[in-house]
Amino acid sequence: xxxxxxxxxxxxxxxxxxxxxxxxxxxxxxxxxxxxxxxxxxxxxxxxxxxxxxxxxxxxxxxxxxxxxxxxxxxxxxxxxxxxxxxxxxxxxxxxxxxxxxxxxxxxxxxxxxxxxxxxxxxxxxxxxxxxxxxxxxxxxxxxxxxxxxxxxxxxxxxxxxxxxxxxxx
Amino acid sequence: xxxxxxxxxxxxxxxxxxxxxxxxxxxxxxxxxxxxxxxxxxxxxxxxxxxxxxxxxxxxxxxxxxxxxxxxxxxxxxxxxxxxxxxxxxxxxxxxxxxxxxxxxxxxxxxxxxxxxxxxxxxxxxxxxxxxxxxxxxxxxxxxxxxxxxxxxxxxxxxxxxxxxxxxxxxxxxxxxxxxxxxxxxxxxxxxxxxxxxxxxxxxxxxxxxxxxxxxxxxxx
Numbered sequence: 001x002x003x004x005x006x007x008x009x010x011x012x013x014x015x016x017x018x019x020x021x022x023x024x025x026x027x028x029x030x031x032x033x034x035x036x037x038x039x040x041x042x043x044x045x046x047x048x049x050x051x052x053x054x055x056x057x058x059x060x061x062x063x064x065x066x067x068x069x070x071x072x073x074x075x076x077x078x079x080x081x082x083x084x085x086x087x088x089x090x091x092x093x094x095x096x097x098x099x100x101x102x103x104x105x106x107x108x109x110x111x112x113x114x115x116x117x118x119x120x121x122x123x124x125x126x127x128x129x130x131x132x133x134x135x136x137x138x139x140x141x142x143x144x145x146x147x148x149x150x151x152x153x154x155x156x157x158x159x160x161x162x163x164x165x166x167x168x169x170x
Numbered sequence: 171x172x173x174x175x176x177x178x179x180x181x182x183x184x185x186x187x188x189x190x191x192x193x194x195x196x197x198x199x200x201x202x203x204x205x206x207x208x209x210x211x212x213x214x215x216x217x218x219x220x221x222x223x224x225x226x227x228x229x230x231x232x233x234x235x236x237x238x239x240x241x242x243x244x245x246x247x248x249x250x251x252x253x254x255x256x257x258x259x260x261x262x263x264x265x266x267x268x269x270x271x272x273x274x275x276x277x278x279x280x281x282x283x284x285x286x287x288x289x290x291x292x293x294x295x296x297x298x299x300x301x302x303x304x305x306x307x308x309x310x311x312x313x314x315x316x317x318x319x320x321x322x323x324x325x326x327x328x329x330x331x332x333x334x335x336x337x338x339x340x341x342x343x344x345x346x347x348x349x350x351x352x353x354x355x356x357x358x359x360x361x362x363x364x365x366x367x368x369x370x371x372x373x374x375x376x377x378x379x380x381x382x383x384x385x386x387x388x389x390x391x
Binding site for chain 2: 015016019068071075078079101104107108110111112114115122125127128130131132133134135137138
């Protein structure tokens with residue numbers, strides 16, 4: 001299994017570890033791990049746009065992606081939008097439903113991860129954690145369907161091109 | 171804006187209702203709590219309680235039946251408060267007895283235990299109404315929705331939607347997750363149609379998780 005798959009499995013294990021009296025730390029780590037499972041799934045594929053064979057280099061490229069940019073890109077795609085500079089003029093874009101769903105899940109899981117990792121005043125329920133793991137599972141399934149599409153490659157390319165592409169066209 | 175203002179005005183008058191917990195754990199606000207709260211003072215008996223009321227706004231948020239109930243209750247309340255000084259009302263016992271059930275009805279219809287703030291009400295209520303008019307079969311095990319709004323981690327506007335699933339749908343972890351995976355995209359799409367400017371953050375619980383709601387369940391609408 002790959003690291004993202006292992007992380008997703010680990011997230012499920014943490015969320016279901018102690019059904020009767022779950023420990024907050026396990027539930028928080030479950031949500032955070034579900035987010036990182038999706039984050040790594042996408043950034044590994046984004047790195048492979050540039051580097052196919054050199055795994056060490058691909059790993060370095062994957063580490064260069066920025067969480068905030070991924071969230072901004074995901075928000076654009078989930079709202080049926082492309083970055084400004086590559087947006088077709090006078091034509092509305094229709095993002096593949098599966099890709100929109102992945103993008104939406106990414107944004108939501110990132111928000112959930114912030115809550116789980118930093119907002120210690122909020123008690124997390126086991127089923128809330130489970131539902132976020134389920135969201136990551138859905139995102140994995142959807143990504144498998146759409147990852148070969150041009151739109152998915154464009155989505156991945158935006159991770160590194162966001163700052164220059166999110167400007168009005170010249 | 172006026173629906174939000176109206177919601178806030180009535181919410182201020184119903185200050186006796188404390189949420190009892192952050193969303194989604196707000197305590198149910200039932201007829202007894204409302205009646206007891208309204209009997210504890212008459213500060214609510216002023217025309218200011220209906221600030222923001224605009225009858226033309228109501229259709230967007232209520233079924234025809236609930237709309238008629240709300241309009242009727244507001245008219246009754248306003249008829250009582252009209253002759254009173256809004257800042258120093260000195261109501262008679264008869265005026266109080268007429269206005270109290272009217273305001274109780276309004277509070278009941280505005281569902282402060284489901285909508286934590288006025289933005290949550292205007293977005294959430296439209297979502298609930300849309301679902302009620304054309305209920306998708308995937309939502310059969312969704313018992314209730316609760317809403318609150320705020321800023322997300324980046325400071326952008328968000329709405330937190332809490333879906334409460336039936337005990338049947340929550341019988342096992344796998345069943346629970348399976349149901350959430352079917353319901354979430356429907357709520358997500360609907361929220362985007364209703365309020366495009368807010369990111370939706372959807373979480374799910376079982377009815378068994380809610381404080382004080384072990385046996386009684388309520389429909390989504």
